[in-house]
Amino acid sequence: MTAPETTVLSFVRHAHAPYAPNAERTRGLSRRGRRDAARVTAHLADVADVVATSPYERARATVEGVADAADVPLVVDEDLRERELADDHVEDFDSAVEHLWANPTASHPGGESHAEAQSRGVAAIERLVEAYPNRHVVVGTHGTLMALVLNAYDSRYGYEFWTGLTMPDVYEVTFVNGEFAGVARTWVPADDEQPAADD
Numbered sequence: 001m002t003a004p005e006t007t008v009l010s011f012v013r014h015a016h017a018p019y020a021p022n023a024e025r026t027r028g029l030s031r032r033g034r035r036d037a038a039r040v041t042a043h044l045a046d047v048a049d050v051v052a053t054s055p056y057e058r059a060r061a062t063v064e065g066v067a068d069a070a071d072v073p074l075v076v077d078e079d080l081r082e083r084e085l086a087d088d089h090v091e092d093f094d095s096a097v098e099h100l101w102a103n104p105t106a107s108h109p110g111g112e113s114h115a116e117a118q119s120r121g122v123a124a125i126e127r128l129v130e131a132y133p134n135r136h137v138v139v140g141t142h143g144t145l146m147a148l149v150l151n152a153y154d155s156r157y158g159y160e161f162w163t164g165l166t167m168p169d170v171y172e173v174t175f176v177n178g179e180f181a182g183v184a185r186t187w188v189p190a191d192d193e194q195p196a197a198d199d
Helices: 031-044 057-070 093-102 114-131 143-153 159-163
Strands: 006-013 050-053 074-076 136-141 169-176 179-185
Touching: 006 031, 006 057, 006 114, 006 143, 031 057, 031 169, 050 057, 057 074, 057 136, 093 159, 114 136, 114 143, 143 159, 143 169, 143 179
Parallel strands: 006 136, 050 074, 050 136
Antiparallel strands: 006 169, 169 179
16 A cells, blocks of 8 residues: 655744835845744754745745755745735735735735635645655745635634734644645744734
């Protein structure tokens, strides 16, 4: 009997990065974020076979230390980027995002709907599962996209889950023979890490 193919993905929501309007791709980690990125490296370097990351600086900077410490490839995937909220700064961020969670096909001017972002995120994850059977893949991404991908597999991961995420955060997702088999949080926040639901 052939053993099942098992792929484990550790989704890493990026560490703290100061908000800067219209700088989604380039804003980097804060001092606290860099400290926590080192903790992410210590948490995952012993298990990582490959690291895939969003091209956005804050996500890449959170997980690139894992690739370096484990001496494994770092693969940048545009489809792991955060959901594009709008083409310009949104004044009431919380209300804008809550509206999208309640209306998955809605979008703000120049932005993506949650349905669109979820579709590309799931496609990226399915490519990783297919490409790396029996491997542990560390996935550097963002709070909303991570929540949307998990929501595609299990509806319990929705708005309330998203609001409770910390920066950083790590959720381990197991796929057996390409099928979703379960998810578990593996990150233990430091005392000063609070839920941080911004992008």
